[in-house]
Amino acid sequence: MKTSEADLIRKLSGGASAPQPQSGVVLGIGDDAALFAPRRGYQTILTCDWFLEGTHFLRDKHPADSVGWKCLARAVSDVAAMGGEPRCFLLSLAIPGTYTGRWLNEFLGGLRRAARKFRCPLAGGDTTRRREIGINITAIGEVRSGWATLRSGARAGDIIFVSGRLGEAELGLRLLRSTDRVNKRFKKKDGVLKKDLYPEPRVALGQWLAKHRLASAMMDLSDGLSADLPRLCAASGVGARIEAAKIPAVRATAQRGAKPFNALNLALDGGDDYELLFTVRPRKARSLPRVFQGIPLTAIGRITSTRSLRLIQLSGREEPLRAGGWDPFRT
Amino acid sequence: MKTSEADLIRKLSGGASAPQPQSGVVLGIGDDAALFAPRRGYQTILTCDWFLEGTHFLRDKHPADSVGWKCLARAVSDVAAMGGEPRCFLLSLAIPGTYTGRWLNEFLGGLRRAARKFRCPLAGGDTTRRREIGINITAIGEVRSGWATLRSGARAGDIIFVSGRLGEAELGLRLLRSTDRVNKRFKKKDGVLKKDLYPEPRVALGQWLAKHRLASAMMDLSDGLSADLPRLCAASGVGARIEAAKIPAVRATAQRGAKPFNALNLALDGGDDYELLFTVRPRKARSLPRVFQGIPLTAIGRITSTRSLRLIQLSGREEPLRAGGWDPFRT
Numbered sequence: 001m002k003t004s005e006a007d008l009i010r011k012l013s014g015g016a017s018a019p020q021p022q023s024g025v026v027l028g029i030g031d032d033a034a035l036f037a038p039r040r041g042y043q044t045i046l047t048c049d050w051f052l053e054g055t056h057f058l059r060d061k062h063p064a065d066s067v068g069w070k071c072l073a074r075a076v077s078d079v080a081a082m083g084g085e086p087r088c089f090l091l092s093l094a095i096p097g098t099y100t101g102r103w104l105n106e107f108l109g110g111l112r113r114a115a116r117k118f119r120c121p122l123a124g125g126d127t128t129r130r131r132e133i134g135i136n137i138t139a140i141g142e143v144r145s146g147w148a149t150l151r152s153g154a155r156a157g158d159i160i161f162v163s164g165r166l167g168e169a170e171l172g173l174r175l176l177r178s179t180d181r182v183n184k185r186f187k188k189k190d191g192v193l194k195k196d197l198y199p200e201p202r203v204a205l206g207q208w209l210a211k212h213r214l215a216s217a218m219m220d221l222s223d224g225l226s227a228d229l230p231r232l233c234a235a236s237g238v239g240a241r242i243e244a245a246k247i248p249a250v251r252a253t254a255q256r257g258a259k260p261f262n263a264l265n266l267a268l269d270g271g272d273d274y275e276l277l278f279t280v281r282p283r284k285a286r287s288l289p290r291v292f293q294g295i296p297l298t299a300i301g302r303i304t305s306t307r308s309l310r311l312i313q314l315s316g317r318e319e320p321l322r323a324g325g326w327d328p329f330r331t
Numbered sequence: 332m333k334t335s336e337a338d339l340i341r342k343l344s345g346g347a348s349a350p351q352p353q354s355g356v357v358l359g360i361g362d363d364a365a366l367f368a369p370r371r372g373y374q375t376i377l378t379c380d381w382f383l384e385g386t387h388f389l390r391d392k393h394p395a396d397s398v399g400w401k402c403l404a405r406a407v408s409d410v411a412a413m414g415g416e417p418r419c420f421l422l423s424l425a426i427p428g429t430y431t432g433r434w435l436n437e438f439l440g441g442l443r444r445a446a447r448k449f450r451c452p453l454a455g456g457d458t459t460r461r462r463e464i465g466i467n468i469t470a471i472g473e474v475r476s477g478w479a480t481l482r483s484g485a486r487a488g489d490i491i492f493v494s495g496r497l498g499e500a501e502l503g504l505r506l507l508r509s510t511d512r513v514n515k516r517f518k519k520k521d522g523v524l525k526k527d528l529y530p531e532p533r534v535a536l537g538q539w540l541a542k543h544r545l546a547s548a549m550m551d552l553s554d555g556l557s558a559d560l561p562r563l564c565a566a567s568g569v570g571a572r573i574e575a576a577k578i579p580a581v582r583a584t585a586q587r588g589a590k591p592f593n594a595l596n597l598a599l600d601g602g603d604d605y606e607l608l609f610t611v612r613p614r615k616a617r618s619l620p621r622v623f624q625g626i627p628l629t630a631i632g633r634i635t636s637t638r639s640l641r642l643i644q645l646s647g648r649e650e651p652l653r654a655g656g657w658d659p660f661r662t
Binding site for chain 1: 361363409410
């Protein structure tokens with residue numbers, strides 16, 4: 001297939017609407033770099049995320065449409081975790097020459113739907129040919145100066161919350177691995193599979209928590225609670241005690257077609273949930289609704305002054321919380 | 332080798348000095364995202380660049396130190412091409428588990444020297460394990476609102492300039508390919524090899540041209556003059572006529588150890604020069620020095636109103652300019 005880089009860039013920019021002033025992008029694709037006009041009184045949020053075949057998605061299992069959606073969703077989730085608003089993104093795409101046709105069209109379809117949904121248009125990028133599909137997304141967000149919610153603000157006594165249900169994406173991935181081919185009807189019906197294929201970063205929740213100064217610390221759950229909670233605690237110089245009975249785990253009814261699973265293990269160690277993990281001072285916890293725009297907010301434990309991480313099992317026995325979450329350099 | 336992602340992140344942030352307020356980075360490595368405080372009256376320049384083994388560098392030929400330097404230099408060159416000032420960067424790094432020792436240390440050595448040289452500190456990033464080395468750099472720069480110099484401003488009659496000498500990096504790469512091992516003494520002495528290993532983006536020149544409104548259009552030369560000049564012309568809706576006799580090509584004295592080469596072909600088609608290509612209105616061309624901070628600025632032709640790209644050969648014969656430069660999707 002004879003696709004020049006210029007053709008590819010035309011394809012990338014073609015479907016994207018012209019830079020909209022409200023996104024801050026004053027110069028988009030086609031020059032040496034993009035130009036962004038920051039708003040006065042705001043800080044810029046900068047984050048980048050790998051999305052590589054074999055590591056972050058499976059070429060023969062994940063539809064190209066889902067790859068496009070998810071690569072942006074993950075990066076936007078980091079903006080949400082700071083309490084920020086997504087503004088625009090850069091796409092670095094490395095693909096085989098034979099993937100510049102149908103696969104690319106479907107990929108761009110998913111990417112554009114995500115860009116519209118998250119109000120985060122494509123501002124620029126870089127493309128190259130490569131045997132394996134490699135994607136890198138830089139998301140640019142904004143947050144009012146002083147409003148960003150960091151990982152480092154948790155104090156002993158703070159209540160630990162999570163949004164949504166944990167482990168659903170991991171269960172969805174297992175389901176996907178066990179099927180030969182993704183059936184489109186199945187895909188749309190099954191919430192668990194949707195959580196793996198088309199995750200929705202908690203942008204509105206993150207912004208609301210930051211605006212009302214409700215969260216003392218916050219991060220997104222991308223590698224699993226047992227891997228991510230220790231990171232929040234380390235950044236804050238504290239420990240935590242969480243209760244297995246309180247963790248909003250995958251429901252048994254979500255099992256449909258999957259092999260038997262341990263819901264608690266999935267909730268603790270499953271990656272890719274893109275829910276928010278945040279801490280709230282006890283006196284502020286009362287202001288927190290149980291459900292925010294349809295997403296449950298669940299208290300799962302407390303921040304402690306001792307640096308240890310503890311899990312109260314369903315049996316009532318207290319144990320150390322073992323980090324079983326995903327780490328590309330440990331597995 | 333058992334290196335966790337946390338260990339790797341410590342290594343990446345360890346040598347970097349704490350975020351300096353003058354760089355605009357108010358929150359660096361370690362949270363979900365970095366926070367950058369834009370300056371009032373400035374626009375933000377956003378650009379990202381792949382740097383992949385096999386495509387952009389050779390694992391067994393390019394020293395890790397050079398890989399670290401060059402990946403940042405390339406991205407900073409795009410900031411320079413807009414007339415901007417580099418402010419900070421994000422690093423996405425995918426490396427084999429066995430490369431987290433000596434190779435990574437040397438890579439970070441080169442990267443940090445480049446970061447100091449370009450005044451562009453590391454603000455954040457993402458790491459993962461991968462069989463092949465993959466790097467993606469997002470560079471963030473700033474330029475006073477309205478000062479950015481785009482590709483699209485060239486008009487018929489404008490004089491076309493290039494900085495430096497063209498084709499040196501390509502010649503350096505050929506030299507590197509033909510040697511078994513890079514001799515450190517050789518490396519430091521040879522300007523041609525240095526141009527491939529440790530390119531210096533023309534940041535000061537780009538800013539000076541933008542500040543004094545001297546360039547009507549500008550871009551950096553990364554894929555070779557014959558590939559990049561058509562891009563500038565297409566963006567401006569113009570054509571160009573350049574003269575082979577005027578192009579500042581590699582000098583024969585730079586040949587040392589290399590096989591015979593055609594200097595003009597190298598200058599036209601050689602990639603990775605990271606010099607600036609810019610156009611100047613005739614009445615402003617007189618204000619331009621012949622040399623800026625030791626870098627020659629050479630007029631090589633004129634912008635034309637007809638859309639064609641023409642090359643006046645050394646023989647005086649005029650021919651179409653054939654794009655022989657580097658395109659990852661055409662080769």
